[in-house]
Amino acid sequence: MAMKELQSRRRFVRNISVGAGAIAVFRGVGLIGAQISGQNQIKAIFVDFDKCTGCRTCETVCSSVQNRVEIDGQRLRGLGNPEKSNIRVWHYNPDVDVPVTCFLCSDVPCIQACPVGPAPGTGRKAIYRDPELGTIKVDYERCIACGACAEVCASTRGGVIARNAETGKPERICTLCGGRTACVRNCPYGALSYQEITMDDELRNMTPDTIAVRLIEKYYEMQLETI
Amino acid sequence: MNGYYGKLLEVNLTNRRSRVLDIPDEDLKNFIGGRGLGMKILTDRIKKPGLNPLSPDNPLLFMPGPFCGLPIPNSSRTCVITKSPRTTPAKSRYKHASGIAYSNMGGFFGPELRFAGYDGLIVTGKARKPSYIFIEDDRVEVRDASKYWGMKTDQFDVEFISDLGDRRFESCYIGPAGENLVPMACVINTAARAAGRGGTGCVMGSKNLKAIAVRGTRQPAVAEHARLLDLIDKSRETFAQLDNSVRRWRSGGTTDMIVSSSNNGTQAVKNYREGTFEEVQKIGTQVNREKIWKRDFACFTCPLACKKSGIAKGAYATFVHDGPEYETGTMLGANLLISDLNGLQKCIYDGDDYGIDIISAGNVIGFLMECYEKGLIDINYLDGIDLTWGSVEGTLAMLKKMAYREGVGEKACRGVKYLAGDIGKGSEKFAIHVKGHELAAWNVHRSPNSYGITYTMSTRGACHLAGGSRTSQDNMALRDSLGTCSFASSWFRNDLHYRHFMAAITGLEWSEKDFLMAGERIFNLEKLFNYREGFTSEDDILPERFFTEPFTYGPAEGAVVSRESFAGTVAKYYEDRGWDKSTSKPLPEKIAELGLSYFM
Numbered sequence: 083m084a085m086k087e088l089q090s091r092r093r094f095v096r097n098i099s100v101g102a103g104a105i106a107v108f109r110g111v112g113l114i115g116a117q118i119s120g121q122n123q124i125k126a127i128f129v130d131f132d133k134c135t136g137c138r139t140c141e142t143v144c145s146s147v148q149n150r151v152e153i154d155g156q157r158l159r160g161l162g163n164p165e166k167s168n169i170r171v172w173h174y175n176p177d178v179d180v181p182v183t184c185f186l187c188s189d190v191p192c193i194q195a196c197p198v199g200p201a202p203g204t205g206r207k208a209i210y211r212d213p214e215l216g217t218i219k220v221d222y223e224r225c226i227a228c229g230a231c232a233e234v235c236a237s238t239r240g241g242v243i244a245r246n247a248e249t250g251k252p253e254r255i256c257t258l259c260g261g262r263t264a265c266v267r268n269c270p271y272g273a274l275s276y277q278e279i280t281m282d283d284e285l286r287n288m289t290p291d292t293i294a295v296r297l298i299e300k301y302y303e304m305q306l307e308t309i
Numbered sequence: 310m311n312g313y314y315g316k317l318l319e320v321n322l323t324n325r326r327s328r329v330l331d332i333p334d335e336d337l338k339n340f341i342g343g344r345g346l347g348m349k350i351l352t353d354r355i356k357k358p359g360l361n362p363l364s365p366d367n368p369l370l371f372m373p374g375p376f377c378g379l380p381i382p383n384s385s386r387t388c389v390i391t392k393s394p395r396t397t398p399a400k401s402r403y404k405h406a407s408g409i410a411y412s413n414m415g416g417f418f419g420p421e422l423r424f425a426g427y428d429g430l431i432v433t434g435k436a437r438k439p440s441y442i443f444i445e446d447d448r449v450e451v452r453d454a455s456k457y458w459g460m461k462t463d464q465f466d467v468e469f470i471s472d473l474g475d476r477r478f479e480s481c482y483i484g485p486a487g488e489n490l491v492p493m494a495c496v497i498n499t500a501a502r503a504a505g506r507g508g509t510g511c512v513m514g515s516k517n518l519k520a521i522a523v524r525g526t527r528q529p530a531v532a533e534h535a536r537l538l539d540l541i542d543k544s545r546e547t548f549a550q551l552d553n554s555v556r557r558w559r560s561g562g563t564t565d566m567i568v569s570s571s572n573n574g575t576q577a578v579k580n581y582r583e584g585t586f587e588e589v590q591k592i593g594t595q596v597n598r599e600k601i602w603k604r605d606f607a608c609f610t611c612p613l614a615c616k617k618s619g620i621a622k623g624a625y626a627t628f629v630h631d632g633p634e635y636e637t638g639t640m641l642g643a644n645l646l647i648s649d650l651n652g653l654q655k656c657i658y659d660g661d662d663y664g665i666d667i668i669s670a671g672n673v674i675g676f677l678m679e680c681y682e683k684g685l686i687d688i689n690y691l692d693g694i695d696l697t698w699g700s701v702e703g704t705l706a707m708l709k710k711m712a713y714r715e716g717v718g719e720k721a722c723r724g725v726k727y728l729a730g731d732i733g734k735g736s737e738k739f740a741i742h743v744k745g746h747e748l749a750a751w752n753v754h755r756s757p758n759s760y761g762i763t764y765t766m767s768t769r770g771a772c773h774l775a776g777g778s779r780t781s782q783d784n785m786a787l788r789d790s791l792g793t794c795s796f797a798s799s800w801f802r803n804d805l806h807y808r809h810f811m812a813a814i815t816g817l818e819w820s821e822k823d824f825l826m827a828g829e830r831i832f833n834l835e836k837l838f839n840y841r842e843g844f845t846s847e848d849d850i851l852p853e854r855f856f857t858e859p860f861t862y863g864p865a866e867g868a869v870v871s872r873e874s875f876a877g878t879v880a881k882y883y884e885d886r887g888w889d890k891s892t893s894k895p896l897p898e899k900i901a902e903l904g905l906s907y908f909m
Contacts, residue, residue, distance in 0.1 A: 135614040138417075139545075145518035146538075162380040163528035163536070165424065172476050173417075175466050175500055176628050177606055177618040199379050248665035270382075270548060270612035301603040302620050302628065309471075 100185040126186045126279045126286075127169075127256070127263060131297055133273035134171075136179030138276060140265035141167040144183075147264045148257070168256045169265050170242065176309060177296040180290040181274070183265070184239040184256035186216050187287050191238055192231035192252075196226055209252060218255050221276050229250045239287060311332045311532035312375050312814035313342070317350065319428040320442050322447060322516050323365060323434030326408070327449040327837045332428060334559070338817065339479035339904060342428060345372035345790035345831035346410045347390035352834060352908055358753025358841045359403030362394040363438065363490065363509075363515040371481070372430075374792020374800060375814055377609075378423030378528055379537070382544050383797035385608035387419030388789055389504040394492045395669075395724065396744040396770040402842025408744065409838040410507030410769050413789055415608035416498045418523065418733040421479035425525030436517035441469075441482075444523040444821065448760075454519040461485060463628070465520070466500040469865060473522055473587070482520035483510045484664025486712040490514050491722040493669040493711075497661060501616070502608075503606075503631035505666045506771045507746070533604040533814025539811055544805050548612040555613065558796065562592035562615030565636035567643070568593040570751070575760075576603065577644045577672065577750045577777060579698065580675035581741045581854060584752045585863030590650035592638055594870065597652060601629055613797060625655035632657045636773075640671025644677060645704055652701030659705060663712035669724060672747035674707050675719075676725045685724055685734045692716040706854035738853040744817075746770020746843065751854045757875050762882055765849045768835035779885045783828030790831060830903040833895050835890075837908050846893035 142162030149160040160166070169183035190211060198208035201224060208225040211218055227250035232243040244254040258276070266274040279286065285293050295306050315337065318825035320327045332346070335716070339350040347370040354368045369391045389562060393410035422430060425444050432442070436451065439458040443450040457465055462484040470476055480497070485909035486494035487510035494510030495503045504510075520591045530535050534673070548555055559564060567589060570576040574584035577678040590596065601621055607614040620627045633653055641647060660667040674696070681696045688695060690708065696703040710718025720731055724745055729740035741748045743764050746769040753760050759777030766782065767775035774795065788795045792805055801807050808824040811817070819827075851870065859869035883890045887899030900906055 126366070132604075135605050135607035135611075136613050137609065137614070139380065139382075139610050139612075142610060146380070151534070156535065158535055159538055161528055161531065161534070163424070165526040173499070175463070175470075175478075175630075176597070177499075177604060177630060179606075268545065271607075271614070301618075 123278045123280055124186055124188070125276060126276045127183050127258070127266060128274050128277050128279060128283070129177070129181050129285070130275070131180075131285065133271045134179050134181055135172055135271055135273075136162060136171055137270065138171045139268060139270055140169050140181060141171060143264045143268040144169045147259060166254070168242065168254045170290075172294065173293040174298065176298050176302045176304065178294050178301060180293045182242060182290050184242050184278070185240055185287045186195055186218070186279075187239060188275075190218070191234045192218060193242060195230040195234040197228060197230060198226060212284070215257055215258050215261060220252050220255070222251055225251045238289065240290065310337045311430050312529055312818045314426055314529055316427050317429045317431060318444070318449065319431045319433060321434040322432060322436040322440060322451060322518060322703045325451040327451075329427075337428075338815075339827065339830060341375065341787065341790035341811075341827055343372045343386065343392065343790040343792050344388040344413070344786060345427035345827065346429060347372035347411065348409065348831055348834050348838070349390055350394070350429070350836060351390055354431075354433075358843070359405050360392055361405040362392045362407050362512060363608055364750035365433070365516065366566075367392045367512060367515075369432040369509070369512050369516065370429060371418070371432070373419030373423050373428070374430075374790055376810065377419040377792035379531070379541075379814070380610050381541055381793070381810060383418060383608070383611045383613070383794040384792050385415045385417065385611060386792045386794055387416075387422070387504070389414065389496055389509040391509055393769060394508040394745075395512045395746050396844075397726070398744065398843040398845070399847045403843060406842040407591060408770065408842060408844055409835050410509055410512075410770060411789065411835075412495070412504035412506045412509050412769075413774075414496065414498060414502050414504040415611075415794060416502045417479045417609045418481050418498050419699050419792055420609045421523045421525055423525070423845065424527055424531065425523050427526045430515060432518060435515065435759070439517050439519050441520040442518065443527075444521070446525055446527065458488060458521050459485060461498045462664050463500045463630070463658075463662050469520060475524065478522045478524045480522045482664075483513050483518075484712070486661060486663045486722075487511060488519070488664040489712065491665060491712060491714060493666040493722060494664055495723060497664050501632075501661050503661065503666075506670060506772060508666070511720075514877050531814045533813040537810065538844060539791055540810055541591060542806065544800065545612075546722070547800050547805065549823040553865050554799065555747045557612035558615050560598070562617055564617070564633060564638060564871070566635040567633065567638050567700050570639070572864065574755050574863050575866060577639055577748070577752045577753050579646055580672075580679045580739060581748065581752055581852075582679070582739070582858060582865065584754055584860050584865045584868065586643035586646070586648075586798055588646075589643060591648040592633055592642045592650055592653055597633070600650065601654060608794070611711065611794065611797070616795065620649040621654040623651045625649070625651040625905070627651075627655045627658040629654050629658065630661065636750045637667045637671075640668050641674075641704060644671050644675045644750070646699040647701055647704065648699070650703050656704050656708065657703065659708050659870060663708060665708065665712050668749045669709060670711060672720050672741055673711070673725055673728065674704055676728060676736075677707070677721065678703075679739055680732055680736055685732055685736055690717060738857070741769035741852050741854065741886075743851065744765070744848050746772070746865050748852075749773035752880070753851060754860055754870060755865045757851075757855070757870040759868065761875055762878065765851055766882065767881070768832065768839055779829075779882065780825070782832050783825050785828070786831040787824065787828035790827070826903070830905065833899065833903050834905055834908065836895060837900070837905060840894050844892065846883070849893060851875065
């Protein structure tokens with residue numbers, strides 16, 4: 083009774099179509115631009131959605147280490163304003179939480195979208211993958227602040243690229259803390275890990291909304307078209 | 310002052326204007342934030358007794374504490390403060406005499422309000438049509454909420470955030486109960502978390518205010534940055550050790566207490582007639598883990614995750630956004646002898662969906678079940694609802710009647726004090742309230758010295774969270790003022806005592822004694838407000854049932870409160886408080902000691 087009512091108001095549909103495309107792209111393309119030779123694997127931040135409680139401690143920790151402040155001549159971690167975090171936890175109703183940080187997508191739509199030509203010597207666009215950890219970095223000298231990277235990330239992936247309020251240039255892209263991953267170490271629930279990601283890992287490389295739809299199906303046996 | 314913005318946002322719904330007011334440093338120092346600072350502002354605004362709580366002049370405050378917006382574990386609480394539409398004194402000169410209402414909710418709203426750059430929000434006036442308040446840092450607007458009026462809270466929670474177009478907004482809102490001015494209406498956020506008690510949702514409804522949305526990008530600076538980081542690191546490490554208590558909160562939340570309280574004979578069962586529920590295992594943690602719960606949820610930066618979500622199936626299929634918690638599971642479960650778990654979940658869901666205080670609603674329905682069983686009312690009084698013990702259908706029907714004030718609901722939504730007056734025939738002896746506010750899920754027979762005091766002396770009328778002694782009450786007032794969650798207080802001891810966090814935030818060192826005195830100041834200010842309205846020692850009484858009807862079965866069989874002994878406990882309490890023994894008025898020297906002379 084009640085469930086039927088709720089399902090109808092949430093535009094109950096028989097099949098989830100959203101998201102399937104993203105998976106197909108991921109499976110078909112491999113690791114373009116991830117300069118980790120010969121491997122179909124990359125080390126990234128992995129979310130165990132069963133364990134995430136949506137407490138957003140990761141946001142505060144990330145913001146704290148990524149935004150150092152100088153106080154009395156000392157360089158200290160910030161207080162952890164979530165607005166400045168590189169990881170975002172999105173909350174949905176029915177209750178699921180979707181923490182999202184840079185997926186280090188194998189097909190790097192952000193780089194693909196960048197209209198700035200490859201730099202002589204390095205061959206890098208204004209946004210590029212750093213070979214060391216596979217993170218996405220920005221060449222602020224060459225960036226023209228067009229916002230194409232942020233746009234494509236928001237419409238097809240995690241939407242993790244923010245644009246600086248003044249310059250319009252991309253920022254808040256996960257650095258993996260140089261491999262130290264503060265969010266992973268401080269998650270009170272052990273929901274985050276820094277581990278090898280394989281092509282079979284689902285619930286990555288798609289929008290938070292799509293992940294939420296899938297989680298809601300999993301936990302609450304409800305199929306939604308949109309959220 | 311460090312750690313604060315020193316800014317209060319005022320939104321006047323009558324003229325739709327907002328302004329930012331400075332908060333004096335003295336007030337921050339003396340009243341901390343949250344419940345305390347809200348109380349100070351309330352007394353600044355309400356200068357005379359007898360104000361109609363539903364008048365546009367009654368301010369409605371949303372007060373995070375100074376911990377909110379800083380990543381201190383468990384710092385998510387927002388206190389909603391106003392003049393209560395629920396409590397009434399035995400005698401008063403004033404037609405609209407009522408006490409204070411404060412009600413505390415977890416989630417993310419309070420931290421977000423601080424991120425927006427405010428230490429508190431005060432809503433005044435009354436909107437001409439249904440409205441919501443939109444806050445995004447400096448941008449503050451009163452917007453039309455007509456399309457949402459009438460919407461239940463779960464659907465509202467889905468549609469509102471979708472319309473706002475940004476999931477970073479946090480919100481709180483009322484359901485049909487608040488819109489319909491049901492006195493026991495509450496304020497809800499995230500479809501389940503509630504500022505449940507005291508009728509704050511009714512006052513919100515009286516202002517035609519459906520919701521508040523807030524999003525912020527700031528954070529206050531603190532006095533001793535490195536020290537605060539160190540304290541936060543250490544408190545995180547403490548929780549990370551995952552001691553048994555942390556594990557228990559995560560696995561069962563407050564639901565664990567449903568079974569343990571029954572086993573101890575301390576549960577509200579059958580309208581407080583008994584302390585043990587024979588079928589309690591059917592609604593406890595274990596069966597919920599097996600059949601209902603899918604996920605554990607936490608408030609902002611909380612390592613305990615006591616909120617449980619899932620689905621119930623069968624005839625009462627429903628989402629389970631939370632519960633059964635100890636309170637909701639007992640008040641709509643054990644207290645009504647409901648052991649049908651899916652049915653119980655549906656009752657809890659509907660209560661939240663209507664935006665009604667489930668503690669008071671469960672208490673009222675238990676009272677009516679008893680009246681019906683005893684033949685004091687017939688089925689016609691109940692509009693044809695066969696309200697027998699254990700009836701899920703009857704309970705669902707009554708919740709709806711109350712939320713929409715239909716028929717018997719018009720009377721029932723006013724609470725058991727009103728109903729006992731209407732029904733008469735000795736029913737007041739088992740109308741389980743203090744000052745008009747219904748008791749919660751902890752029974753009294755076995756623990757008069759703690760819960761007896763908790764309920765009788767609580768400044769918002771009967772309340773299980775007020776504390777059972779002077780010290781406990783002062784500590785609770787402090788926690789409610791800091792914006793931290795009392796469920797986590799046992800980990801904040803010694804080197805991690807709250808006062809050290811406050812010292813790092815503000816730069817002011819508090820001795821343990823001074824710190825507790827801030828709690829005492831807050832509690833006494835509430836008491837003074839109530840006393841001015843007409844509440845005296847005559848109102849500090851327990852319902853008759855606890856003195857005259859011993860439990861008839863269970864581990865606490867025979868337990869009953871001794872009238873003489875309890876009178877002694879009350880007398881000792883007044884003395885300990887520095888209050889006049891015959892009237893309960895705080896003595897002049899106590900008022901002076903606490904710096905509250907301004908109020909007199």
